[in-house]
Amino acid sequence: MIRYLKTFVTAAETASFSAAGARLGLTQSAVSAQIQRLEDDLGVQLFERTGRAVSLSDDGRRLLAQAQGVIADYHAMRGEAGASGQQAALAPIHVGAILTVQLGLLPGAIRRWTALGAMPHLNIVPGMSVQLLAQLDARELDLAVMIRPRIGVPADMKWLPLMxxxxxxxxxxxxxxxxxxxxxxxxxxxxxxxxxxxxxxxxxxxxxxxxxxxxxxxxxxxxxxxxxxxxxxxxxxxxxxxxxxxxxxxxxxxxxxxxxxxxxxxxxxxxxxxxxxxxxxxxxxELGVLVRQSALKRAAVNTLMKCLANEAGSRA
Structure with missing residues (x-):
């Protein structure tokens, strides 16, 4: 149900099921189906629908803050704050990357990374930029090397342009x-x-x-x-x-x-x-690194971003 709550909050922020789908890597019909399921479970109508336009209903406005609170609590439960400093430093770094970055930019950046000595394990996750953004939002990735989102950079993330x-x-x-x-x-x-x-x-x-x-x-x-x-x-x-x-x-x-x-x-x-x-x-x-603000607390993540920036700079 957390996934449905995230879809509800995103649709409320964008005032559009299609824009919410673009941010989450879902089709418009999938967003609509998730909202319908959530409305059925809660027994209220969350959005007023007029053609393709949507706007929050009175119940939707009332429940939006609660939904955001539930999501924040869930993220806190999954968060990294409880891990010990050494465990957090050695934890794998989950990196999303579009295919052209994997083939053209990532090998050189990883070579720079490994030359620095012992570093955490890197888990490279492939995908289209829109999919990687959704995985970042779901906290399945720490950062992603991708095309700059056309819908803007989410408030809890940072964008580092590369090239x-x-x-x-x-x-x-x-x-x-x-x-x-x-x-x-x-x-x-x-x-x-x-x-x-x-x-x-x-x-x-x-x-x-x-x-x-x-x-x-x-x-x-x-x-x-x-x-x-x-x-x-x-x-x-x-x-x-x-x-x-x-x-x-x-x-x-x-x-x-x-x-x-x-x-x-x-x-x-x-x-x-x-x-x-x-x-x-x-x-x-524009290609760059989209990184969660919480991941930036790890020194290894910042070092990896510098390696990516240096590799991109060598190709300018």
Whole structure:
């Protein structure tokens, strides 16, 4: 029932079941079902529903503070305050990370971390940014390396920016023309619209009135890159952590010179897809560390965040 109470409080804070779902990593229907279950158990109506809009009912306003208190008490029971100082220092650190961070940023950061000597065990948990935010909120993670939440940073967490990763357009090697030509001729391998990074792509397409032929839709830029290499269509992806050059002009179909290998792609001997820069204002996603304030009390967590920042800085 704690989960339902958290959903109730989040829906009250956002005044929207869909926004609450985005924060918690749930669908709008799942949020609605949880609220309905809670209303049935309590025997009251918590929200007034008008179309897609929701607002707290009188009973909802009355019970909101109690729900917040129950959640706080539950967190205190699970909290770290009761652990001894030595046990807390040696306890595993649970780190969430999106796949591109696991492949591109995390290995170097962990190498810096292990070079410092004996450190707590790291438990790496994969997931999309929206899922990692929900796990942080549920106190299942201490920190997450992810895309900055578009709904803002929760009050009980801190955001440490690491890098801004630019997006580029990619197509199978040898594809000619510009982005509109690609959109007309090839299926679009889409970065999942429900993810924070994919939402940025969708907004870009709408802003520039680029109509695409829908193909495959999936979560991870590294996998999208492989799909494009296989000739399944074109895409728009963040470039840095999957080893693509940031200066896409250097490898466009009109550029006579071979692209200069950027620092972030030393391991890749050749660019095996066609790249084009995106028109208009630069499209970037902000990557960083979202950490619970309580976890920052551990020196090892702060040290790990410094290692992540130093590794990101080396790739700038």
């Amino acid at each position: 801004h990763e630019p997006y580029v357009a990619i197509a199978p090697k040898g594809t000619r023309g510009e982005v509109p030509d690609w959109a007309a001729a090839l299926p679009f391998v889409r970065y999942n619209r429900r993810s924070y990074g994919g939402d940025l792509v969708e907004r870009y397409l709408r802003r520039h009135r680029i109509w695409v032929r829908e193909g495959v839709e999936l979560d991870e830029p590294e996998v999208i890159l492989r799909m494009v290499r296989a000739g399944l269509g074109w895409s728009i992806v963040p470039a840095t952590l999957i080893g693509l050059p940031v200066d896409a002009k250097a490898s466009s179909s009109q550029a006579p010179k071979a692209p200069k290998a950027p620092k972030v792609s030393r391991a890749r001997s050749a660019i095996d897809v066609q790249l084009l820069p995106l028109a208009g204002a630069p499209l970037t996603r």
